Amino acid sequence: xxxxxxxxxxxxxxxxxxxxxxxxxTIARLPEYLRALHHLAETxxxxxxxEGLAAAAGVNSAKLRKDLSHLGSYGxxxxxYDVALLVDQIEYILGLDKNRAVCLxxxxxxxxxxxxxxxxxxxxxxxxxxxxxxxxxxxxxxNGLTVQHTDDLERVAAEESIxxxxxxxxxxxxxxxxxxLVAAGVTSILNFAPGVLxxxxxxxxxxxxxxxxxxxxSFHEHRKASLTALPGGRSAQPASGDQEVVGS
Amino acid sequence: xxxxxxxxxxxxxxxxxxxxxxxxxTIARLPEYLRALHHLAETxxxxxxxEGLAAAAGVNSAKLRKDLSHLGSYGxxxxxYDVALLVDQIEYILGLDKNRAVCLxxxxxxxxxxxxxxxxxxxxxxxxxxxxxxxxxxxxxxNGLTVQHTDDLERVAAEESIxxxxxxxxxxxxxxxxxxLVAAGVTSILNFAPGVLxxxxxxxxxxxxxxxxxxxxSFHEHRKASLTALPGGRSAQPASGDQEVVGS
DNA sequence: CGCGATTTGTGCACGCCTTCACAAGCGCCT
DNA sequence: AGGCGCTTGTGAAGGCGTGCACAAATCGCG
Numbered sequence: 001x002x003x004x005x006x007x008x009x010x011x012x013x014x015x016x017x018x019x020x021x022x023x024x025x026t027i028a029r030l031p032e033y034l035r036a037l038h039h040l041a042e043t044x045x046x047x048x049x050x051e052g053l054a055a056a057a058g059v060n061s062a063k064l065r066k067d068l069s070h071l072g073s074y075g076x077x078x079x080x081y082d083v084a085l086l087v088d089q090i091e092y093i094l095g096l097d098k099n100r101a102v103c104l105x106x107x108x109x110x111x112x113x114x115x116x117x118x119x120x121x122x123x124x125x126x127x128x129x130x131x132x133x134x135x136x137x138x139x140x141x142x143n144g145l146t147v148q149h150t151d152d153l154e155r156v157a158a159e160e161s162i163x164x165x166x167x168x169x170x171x172x173x174x175x176x177x178x179x180x181l182v183a184a185g186v187t188s189i190l191n192f193a194p195g196v197l198x199x200x201x202x203x204x205x206x207x208x209x210x211x212x213x214x215x216x217x218s219f220h221e222h223r224k225a226s227l228t229a230l231p232g233g234r235s236a237q238p239a240s241g242d243q244e245v246v247g248s
Numbered sequence: 249x250x251x252x253x254x255x256x257x258x259x260x261x262x263x264x265x266x267x268x269x270x271x272x273x274t275i276a277r278l279p280e281y282l283r284a285l286h287h288l289a290e291t292x293x294x295x296x297x298x299e300g301l302a303a304a305a306g307v308n309s310a311k312l313r314k315d316l317s318h319l320g321s322y323g324x325x326x327x328x329y330d331v332a333l334l335v336d337q338i339e340y341i342l343g344l345d346k347n348r349a350v351c352l353x354x355x356x357x358x359x360x361x362x363x364x365x366x367x368x369x370x371x372x373x374x375x376x377x378x379x380x381x382x383x384x385x386x387x388x389x390x391n392g393l394t395v396q397h398t399d400d401l402e403r404v405a406a407e408e409s410i411x412x413x414x415x416x417x418x419x420x421x422x423x424x425x426x427x428x429l430v431a432a433g434v435t436s437i438l439n440f441a442p443g444v445l446x447x448x449x450x451x452x453x454x455x456x457x458x459x460x461x462x463x464x465x466s467f468h469e470h471r472k473a474s475l476t477a478l479p480g481g482r483s484a485q486p487a488s489g490d491q492e493v494v495g496s
Numbered sequence: 497c498g499c500g501a502t503t504t505g506t507g508c509a510c511g512c513c514t515t516c517a518c519a520a521g522c523g524c525c526t
Numbered sequence: 527a528g529g530c531g532c533t534t535g536t537g538a539a540g541g542c543g544t545g546c547a548c549a550a551a552t553c554g555c556g
Contacts, residue, residue, distance in 0.1 A: 058444035123462070124466075221343055297502090512544095
């Protein structure tokens, strides 16, 4: 990473750089920019304009520029952004240069898929431990890893100093698993189980509920249907622009 | 608020009710309220206060009341909300009373898991068709359904008038699949493939990128680590409140 | 019947995020 | 060297969402 001048992180005093406090909305978009940049790099592009990168990431260019400006000034006016440089910067900010260890709890249908998900490894995450409460699953080999019993979760996770845990258990056991993860020193949890987790305030939780996504789509289906059925409603065919992404 | 009867949907003139236009943020929370309400109903509760429901859904009570007020006036002051009534209302708004048909494209690791995901069926969604481009997978039986070839996607989806499609293919083929879905009349897409989909403006797309979620957590890990390492940073143990959910 | 306890519904202010519009800066061409 | 076109970075405005604080409404009880 550090490329001499341009490279050093803004506000770096000594070895440990001060951390720019980015808006949460910006953080959520950085991974998307990063993916687009990787794609551009593969096609051999050296630089990108904000317009080009914005299009590749599916946002508008003003938003992209403002987002990137929060990281520092890594563009060249009249030219654009250096792809390689920007990749390094974003990966540094996101902490992806650390090759983070992740453990996964719950090797059911979904957990099984997550354990083998290529997208994790390709973005700097290593799944290093699998757990399940079902004795029949303990010992099973998945993707080169042996499933261990959740009773050992706390010990193993602590030993390997795992910082990120993924919960893919049934809703009933999710809270207990979260408690064990926290006890083991995990400070970030990605939760696929429906329901609310209660954790200490120093632990970050992100939730992904597949059914909720469908329900939101269902709402919009319902809305669209009621519009076309209504007297004033136009008959569903509002031109064909590009891209309507609903919600956040 | 007019209130009148309490039962029928607000603004209903004839058979087709006018559709309240809810804030997007509210819509995204309704499924969570619904889940909490179902849970309460199972425990035999007749009514809930906004405080109680808010706690169960992991939000603050003012927000919950404002959200629900957008649906109409379905609470009773001094008492709370009628659980059964509220369930019906939210399910109606979300269009879950329609038992919507969903098709799933891409029966890889993730797609396989989604096809068997119990959370879909239990919330009013029926997976009615599976597709994959790999001839080796075509014909395979999953959860009582036969995997069909993506060449038949457009025909089958149109015949069964499927409105919602789920994409769980590798990123390279996602756009082509989306085009086929749109051509078949699908107007809502849930996309698990990384990358930006381009669709007509009357089609809603929601994206779930599992790797992005981890990257956001990674950022917060990085931030927390740099804080504790910094001279001014407190030594990581900021009391133990409840619930810190990061991001939207 | 009236009163107090309780809980909803909402007006208001604040902060975050988005978007526009433009000045500042950079490279290239003449 | 100078000017021109292009692109970034950002000030300002507007919109959306959140949370507070309180009035309005309902129930139960004396």
